Amino acid sequence: MSSNQITIKDIARILGISASTVSRALKNHPDISEATKKAVNELAKKLNYEPNAVALSLKHSRSNTIGVIIPEIVHYFFSSVISGIEDVAYDAGFTVIICQSNERYDREVANVKALLSHRVDGVLVAISKETHQYDHIFAIQDRNVPMVFFDRVIPEIETDHVIIDDQKASYEATKHLIDGGRKRIAHFAGPKNLSIGIERRVGYEQALKDANLPVIPELIIEADSFEKAIKATNKLLDMENPPDGIFAVNDLTAIGAMQTLQKRGIKIPKQIAVVGFSDGRFSGITDPTLTSVDQHGYEMGSVATKMLLRRLLNPNYDAPAQSHVLDANLIVRGSSI
Incomplete structure (x- = not known):
């Protein structure tokens, strides 16, 4: 028999005792003799018996x-x-x-x-x-x-x-780019229905406003995957006036942007700086390594x-x-x- 077919009734039938006796023996009940407990437990182990979790949940709520x-x-x-x-x-x-x-x-x-x-x-x-x-x-x-x-x-x-405080984290990420001399910063944003996408965009826009930099709609692109980042980055680079910084909603998007920039001959961060979000395991092994927000x-x-x-x-x-x-x-x- 396979382990998921073994029940208390199977053990009882093999040993010639009642199912209730088997149940109490498995629970080390004091009314059951040591010999019976030993026989029950040895057979249960041999047959790989496991208690039925669903049945137990019904019993114990x-x-x-x-x-x-x-x-x-x-x-x-x-x-x-x-x-x-x-x-x-x-x-x-x-x-x-x-x-x-x-x-x-x-x-x-x-x-x-x-x-x-x-x-x-x-x-x-x-x-x-x-x-x-x-x-x-x-x-x-x-x-x-x-x-x-x-x-x-x-x-x-x-x-x-x-x-996490997505708005604050995004504000600090964007401010870091601004403090580094970046004045035309693009944002690869998350879906508008997700709270994280909304909050990260708000933080990005507020950092620009506080630095007296314009919020430019064409520099905000919904791109939250590696594949979308490639298309979005190419779109930015084809502009008459490309950005000098990119703040991405997550690391995979940032890495997609970096790879596309490098294929187009753009030097990172000299020409365009990039910041990601989540500080995943790849952020420390990209070339150059990726600045990112640690989400803990x-x-x-x-x-x-x-x-x-x-x-x-x-x-x-x-x-x-x-x-x-x-x-x-x-x-x-x-x-x-």
């Missing part, structure tokens, strides 16, 4: 499982978040189920349905780029399942969330999980939705100085 929905596992930032989530969750005795939306709304909806059907105790969510409707998110709340947003939040939904992904995952566990482990905790804002810091490297 808790699955000790946390669901996580992220846009992309391969993204360095989100993989760092997952590490923070898992470390805190496992220390608290919880298992983590990770779902990936691949930046698709339909996949995100399917993820929510799957997690709810598995009776997870709580959910951690970073919404996809395509998400404009929130019925599936409201469904989580309708089930009274605690939920925490991280990185990407939905302002219309009242729930705990942990974010591990800390974000850790804090988000602690916020969720606070509600899961304290049934009487009914405080209003909490917002935890992490400071981000700019790591200055060769692409901007």
